[in-house]
Amino acid sequence: MVRHARRGVLLVDLVVAAVMLGVALSVMISLTGRALTAQRSGERLQVAAMLLDEQLGLVLGRGPDSYASRFDVEGPCEPPFDGYRYRLDITGGTGGEAYKVVATVAWVAGRGEESVSAETRVAPRLGEDPDPDRRPDVTVVRY
Numbered sequence: 001m002v003r004h005a006r007r008g009v010l011l012v013d014l015v016v017a018a019v020m021l022g023v024a025l026s027v028m029i030s031l032t033g034r035a036l037t038a039q040r041s042g043e044r045l046q047v048a049a050m051l052l053d054e055q056l057g058l059v060l061g062r063g064p065d066s067y068a069s070r071f072d073v074e075g076p077c078e079p080p081f082d083g084y085r086y087r088l089d090i091t092g093g094t095g096g097e098a099y100k101v102v103a104t105v106a107w108v109a110g111r112g113e114e115s116v117s118a119e120t121r122v123a124p125r126l127g128e129d130p131d132p133d134r135r136p137d138v139t140v141v142r143y
Contacts, residue, residue: 048105055103064099
């Protein structure tokens, strides 16, 4: 009779262990799913930041004064980033004040459309020469 009672306790121990293992595995799978989602979101933000930097660099390099009349201010990004769209808003620049440049990059994620924006100021080029000579008058000697 003692032997049958011991078998019952062993069976209960096995059932409890299986339930605990199942709970632990479900928690680990849930945490893994959240980690993958956060990692994908981080990748998208990193790509968007790189695309923002590229667009702002183009405005700075080409000059904000007539950028909108010479280049596209919105549209899809070039492959392999064609899942992203950019938009540039350039205002100001009158009377020698700085141009306000706002770049926005948007993409479609699982939760809908997401976007990030960056704003900067760009000083206008003063004078007639669009690319003045910036070499120093005296040659710099370095040792």
